[in-house]
Amino acid sequence: MALGTPSVMPGGDPAIGRLVRVAAPTFSFEFFPPKTERGNELLWQAIRELEPLHPSFVSVTYGAGGSTRGRTVEITERIATETTLTPMAHLTAVNHSVAELRNLVGRLAEAGVRNLLALRGDPPGDPMGEWVRHPQGVDYAADLVRLIREAGDFSVGVAAFPYRHPRSPDVASDTEYFIDKCRAGADFAITQMFFDADDYFRLRDRVAAAGCDVPILAGIMPVTRMSTVERSEQMSGAPFPPALAAEFERVADDPEAVRQLGVEQASRLCERLLAGGAPGIHFYTLNRSTATREVWHNLALPTVAAGG
Incomplete structure (x- = not known):
């Protein structure tokens, strides 16, 4: 089911779908x-x-x-032109017509951005509110994947949910939705954040059992404050592991101890994931570098040259 992509896209931009297959384990930042x-x-x-x-x-x-559409494109363009980093832009279907989506894809391509993460997206205001399709838009992330593929030579990623997407009625249907995105042309996936390695391994194994070998990168966010524990289910769709929550509760009155525990927990989680064969780690940084750098150093991760 995997769709091969070149290791380097037009303009010299490394194809992430290829990179995660030949340079694993990869690591990346959001x-x-x-x-x-x-x-x-x-x-x-x-x-x-x-x-x-x-x-x-x-x-x-x-x-x-699509509330940050302009800024997303501008920041991605600037990363592409002013840094040595390989950028990937997220793209969602919410409140966008097909024409608008094609225009955005074209603008990113002109800036040399050929890696895109295709997401249906959440309704504005209330993530769990009713999802309403744009009259001239698309219904599902799989439709967006196909639109991007038809637009040109892109490496396309999609989201995966270790626990399951909050809107999916059960794990089986959630797995089917994921497989649909892969069949549409996705060549890699990144999970929503999670805090239990077994959830990731169960996702990987059930996807593999369905005959899909699309690489699934593990999305990790170090817990640096108690509010992350409290809002975990809202952010990830998965309940925070009770035993781990108890560890944080014991140091809840000491912000620095919470941060240190979060870095240690994230490091242990990443170590287990990599030992278990995860093809890469994707760090949710919240636009901060300190905790992510500490986890990276704890793991002694190798650097990956551009283009793999």
């Missing part, structure tokens, strides 16, 4: 478009501090309802 000038300064500080680690690629998220 950023989001900030809303303020101070936030923008922090974002670029984090990018500059993480760039020397030579990640396999970095990604830039797309706000709910």
